[in-house]
Amino acid sequence: MKFYREPARKLPVVAEVDVLVAGGGPAGFGAALAAAREGAKTMLLESDNCIGGMATAGMMSHWSGNTESPLLDEIYSRQKSSVLLPPPDTEGPGGYTISHEAQKSTLLEMLLEAGVTVQFHTFVAGAVVEDDVVKGVIIESKSGREVILARVVVDATGDGDVAARAGAEFVLGRPEDGQCQPVTLMFRIGNVDWARAVFPGSFETLIDLPKGEIQALGRAHLPFPAGHVLLYRAPLPGEVCVNMTNVTEIDGTDVRDLTRAEIVCRRQMDRIIAFLREFVPGYEKCYAVTCASNVGVRETRHFKALYQLTAEDIVEARLFDDWIATRNFFNFDIHNVKGAGLDEHGVQHKFQAKGKYSIPYRCCVPVRLDGLLLSGRNIDGTHKAHSNFRVMPICLNIGQGVGVAAAIAVKEGIRVRDVDVRKVQQRLEAAGVRP
Ligand SMILES: Cc1cc2nc3c(=O)[nH]c(=O)nc-3n(C[C@H](O)[C@H](O)[C@H](O)COP(=O)(O)OP(=O)(O)OC[C@H]3O[C@@H](n4cnc5c(N)ncnc54)[C@H](O)[C@@H]3O)c2cc1C
Incomplete structure (x- = not known):
């Protein structure tokens, strides 16, 4: 392959924040909202022109599973009054079905109200890393190539673009052959x-x-x-x-x-x-x-964090001491990597678990790098566990927990890996989350 050596150049630092969230899907929305509500100066960067990720731009049908999420309840109770919805007496499916335009507006207004600085049309193209500490991100947009510095960066890009560019360790798809679940344009x-x-x-x-x-x-x-x-x-x-x-x-x-x-x-x-x-x-x-504005990607990078969630953790309905997302419930929705339908290891109707499971904070803390937290489908989990926690209510819950942890790290001036998770849990419980 031929190469071109790009000349080094100085980049303008256009913002400095406490918590920088890359990606505005369910996990990024949850993280940015929670961090801002905890008082952190928070910024969210999104490559698309709306909040919601797969829920909205990805044109998803509904938020799946029987996960309990006070934040999801809040979104829907806020959305009820949106004039973008069909009039109340219109026949419709109800539940957590997604009205894409109403949800885009609801999510955006919630972030703005909480004081989050939202920037659309911004692709996070690189990470600023010094001595294994992520100090910010490099962005590309119509305004050019710029830098935003942050005390904590939350990678909620789904694919973990920030973490990958920062050099965090990951496995792509299934460890045995790198195959990922198929993609779908909704x-x-x-x-x-x-x-x-x-x-x-x-x-x-x-x-x-x-x-x-x-x-x-x-x-x-x-x-x-x-x-x-x-x-x-x-x-x-x-x-x-x-x-x-x-x-x-x-x-x-x-x-x-x-x-x-x-x-x-x-x-x-x-x-x-x-x-x-x-x-x-x-x-x-x-x-x-x-x-949808983009083909929907179910699975890519699984990052190495302090703990890897397993299928057994889910089936056994484990409540970890360092829980940050609780009462999660869904099946093993592994799409066939070779064709249509369900993979041989997937289980939908016959799925059984002892109850609802939690996700430990350790799944979101990369093994080596500091200043960085993972949020959403890119956290550490096996291919099978990922097929369960990848659904949107669970990603939203993970985001909320990560956002609170990031804000606490900033407030106390400590590394993300040193955050006392009991303090995160107290704040989550105050927001209605139950262990
Ligand atoms: C086809 C399909 C069907 C699905 N069906 C369902 C379903 O019915 N119910 C359900 O609950 N879940 C469903 N899922 C799973 C679910 O939608 C995703 O796993 C979930 O949205 C992941 O949340 P996230 O916030 O981690 O990522 P995403 O929702 O993917 O959000 C990531 C966001 O980051 C932005 N972004 C990415 N890279 C960058 C970058 N470098 N710079 C700036 N911004 C960036 C993206 O534009 C996006 O807005 C489905 C997924 C797919 C693909």
Whole structure:
């Protein structure tokens, strides 16, 4: 490969903050909000033009699982009064279904109210590291290449871009072969006759239709590696969220792979709509409304932290002494890394656990680097454990705990690894979190 040596240059330091959060998905939102509410001067950087990550820009259907999250309850109770929602008497699915535009506004207003400085259109491109301590980030935007310094940096980019560029140790995907879960471009369709339509919400939802069983029809007629049928009622009448594009063997940290995935997904969209019109009652006249701004990436880097969460921790419903996110519950949602449907190690309907589990603070503290905390799907966990904690309510809970810990480290002028987790827990309990 040829190389070009970029000349060294001075970068302007455009801000200095207590807590800098990179990424505004569920984990970054939770971290920034909690840190600011604890009194830290907090800034959130987001490459997209909205808050919410996969929940909003990624056009997710709903917040999954039976995780308890006072913060998620707060989001939905705040969102209720949004005029962006359909009027209250409109028929809709309810629950934690996502109205993408209303949620973008609600999340943003909550951050601004808490005093977080939000900066969109900003890609975090590097880390400022001195003697194994992360001191800030290098950003790229329309304004050029700039630096923001911080006493604690929270990496909530999903892929762990800051941690990777700072030199933190990680494993990509499954340790045995580096394979990651497939990626999916979410999209919404309209003009579905809800009264007659079906909504298979999992790979294991089998529904007999006039022309055959729905998942079998999907496997027979959709272009490989697409093939499963996952459809969710959206908040707008006649709209449905489609989670059916599917591309395997993609490294979500490689721009060429991401581009290939966007192309494959876009081509699959045509075939999926044609399939729904032909085979699924209620969808005869459906059409595309809009699709996510980016292909959704389920899994990339798993960073090495002071503790690695395991599938056993989840099944045994462990409450760790240093818990920072509690009462989490979901299944082992491992999508097939070779094609459509569920992986052989995944468990959806038959999933069983002894109760709800916690996530220890140690999963968020990188082994070597200081000044840095991990938040969201990039924390330390095995491939299988990750398939569970990657869902949004759990990432939100992790973010909240990490944000409080970051604020305490700043307030006490100590390293993040020296934070007394009992103090974090007291603040979380004051915010309604129960062990
Ligand atoms: C297709 C798909 C379907 C899913 N279905 C569900 C579901 O139904 N229910 C559910 O609860 N969960 C679901 N998940 C899982 C869930 O959406 C994610 O695991 C979760 O959103 C992770 O939260 P996060 O905050 O860690 O990352 P993300 O939500 O990915 O947020 C990361 C944010 O960081 C920003 N960012 C990334 N890199 C940079 C950078 N270098 N600089 C600046 N900003 C950056 C991104 O733009 C994004 O806003 C699904 C995931 C996918 C991909």
